[in-house]
Amino acid sequence: xxxxxxxxxxxxxxxxxxxxxxxxxxxxxxxxxxxxxxxxxxxxxxxxxxxxxxxxxxxxxxxxxxxxxxxxxxxxxxxxxxxxxxxxxxxxxxxxxxxxxxxxxxxxxxxxxxxxxxxxxxxxxxxxxxxxxxxxxxxxxxxxxxxxxxxxxxx
Ligand code: 5GP
Numbered sequence: 001x002x003x004x005x006x007x008x009x010x011x012x013x014x015x016x017x018x019x020x021x022x023x024x025x026x027x028x029x030x031x032x033x034x035x036x037x038x039x040x041x042x043x044x045x046x047x048x049x050x051x052x053x054x055x056x057x058x059x060x061x062x063x064x065x066x067x068x069x070x071x072x073x074x075x076x077x078x079x080x081x082x083x084x085x086x087x088x089x090x091x092x093x094x095x096x097x098x099x100x101x102x103x104x105x106x107x108x109x110x111x112x113x114x115x116x117x118x119x120x121x122x123x124x125x126x127x128x129x130x131x132x133x134x135x136x137x138x139x140x141x142x143x144x145x146x147x148x149x150x151x152x153x154x155x
Contacts (some may be wrong), residue, residue, distance in 0.1 A: 044095050055071055072114055086115050086123065086143065086146065092104065095144065129148075
């Protein structure tokens with residue numbers, strides 16, 4: 001029987017990385033929802049997040065890709081052999097995808113394009129997944145929009 005991971009940060013991904021299980025496992029569990037609600041209660045305030053320190057390089061991260069607008073770095077708690085977070089360097093109100101406005105369309109496209117570049121750089125362009133957790137009910141834990149790029153495991 002395949003096992004799954006329940007992460008303190010809220011993104012839950014099956015170890016086998018099969019698409020249907022992935023979607024189901026990401027959806028919900030009592031613990032991850034509780035953790036995300038706790039994070040939401042304190043984090044979706046527009047205040048600084050840990051990602052600000054990563055952008056400022058005040059704390060180290062393993063950077064995979066960087067340009068003027070976007071930073072991509074390895075997740076500290078990877079759920080797949082390749083697990084990279086792609087974030088806008090300027091949050092501009094995008095604590096989550098639900099805050100997107102028409103003026104964000106360009107950066108949203110740049111994030112997705114960067115996800116594709118990351119997948120190529122990481123050698124998983126033939127098979128990868130892109131995930132955005134949104135809000136407490138979506139098990140978001142860091143309130144600076146980020147795209148998870150996951151790949152590298154085939155069953
Ligand atoms: P979320 O649960 O909000 O969708 O994803 C937040 C992600 O940020 C989690 O997967 C978590 O592991 C990652 N994360 C949290 N803090 C850090 C950190 O300090 N460094 C890195 N590289 N990733 C982090």
